Amino acid sequence: MRMLDEARSHCDRLLPGLCSALAGVPLAELERPGSPAIELFRKYGGAGLLIPTAHGGAGAGARDAVRTMAALSSYSPSLGAAVAMHGFSVATLRAVPESVNPLVPVLLGAVAGERLLVASAFAEGTSGQGVLAPTMTARATGDGRYRLTGSKKPCSLSRSMDLITASVRLMAPDGGEPETAIVLIPAAAEGVSVHPFWDTLALAGAESDEVRFDEVPCGPEELLRLGDDPADSERLTSTGLIWFQLIISSVYAGLAASLVEDVFRRSRGSASDRAALGAGLRSALLQLDAVALRLEDGEVGTGALADALTVRYAVQDAVGDLSGRSAELLGGMAFIHSSDVAYRLAAGRALAFHPPSRTSTAAPMDAYFAGEPFVMP
Missing domain, CATH: 1.10.540 (Butyryl-Coa Dehydrogenase, subunit A; domain 1)
Known part of the structure; x- marks a missing residue:
């Protein structure tokens, strides 16, 4: 196809x-x-x-x-x-x-x-938090170093990761305002442990278990401080969020594409049926291309983020529609004699569970479409 x-x-x-x-x-x-x-x-x-x-x-x-x-x-x-x-x-x-x-x-x-795999312990999966919100706190030890405490669940790549990146809240020794930084630490660091968390069959190969951080030692060389300019922090947050929506939407578009491909390979349905599926898939991929092009052009402001979310939710709907119609055209025997169709149907629903949910962004998106600036909740 x-x-x-x-x-x-x-x-x-x-x-x-x-x-x-x-x-x-x-x-x-x-x-x-x-x-x-x-x-x-x-x-x-x-x-x-x-x-x-x-x-x-x-x-x-x-x-x-x-x-x-x-x-x-x-x-x-x-x-x-x-x-x-x-x-x-x-x-x-x-x-x-x-x-x-x-x-x-x-x-x-x-x-x-060194072909190192980097897991993300940002706030994905934490209700009410933004993707880049700090999930860990870092306590200064008085010698220029820190001890990190926190947990991430689920944390994909938990069994294969070499490094872990996360946003952390650096607690000020004098009781002042904490500073936010990005930490990059070895997965084998003292105090890092992995615990079972993922109980469903869908996407079980993603290694999405719990990673705990218990007084993990961290030196200044493992902290990426974002500087004092709020504009730098805002730009980094927006850029990361746009990349996240682009990549995760592409994952589920590929899942739906595999079902559409089966319809074409087996010549199921009519030419009109297949053309409609192809057009729906092509449209979703072209929408993702539009977000990608803006990223490559350096458009990473809040308006670009709102548009990336718009495309993500459109792709989310398209994945469900394309997967369901493909399964119907493939027919009951394909469903009965192989678990692949049923598996992909179930796994495709998980895009709705990646942050931010449609519900959590409804008010900001409503305001944005009405002409107000977009403010990420």
């Missing part, structure tokens, strides 16, 4: 061999706990996908990311969901200006060169 052929071609160019490796493993094996998919992603250089070539990465842009994530998720939705958080973490780090923290290029080079 054209859309997935194009997506897989992009993936083959950026991460040669990965699509073929994933295609050789049954869906049920890719989606189970302990899936080989994440290590295949590492093996074929996926850790450096979004890292510029100057730092040893594949140099993918935002539009490349849409296609590559859709391609990977057409084989394994769990892989897409897991590495979406790696991509989000890398994209957030990449957005930190070198003038604010000169260590960022060094960190990105290490991630690409």
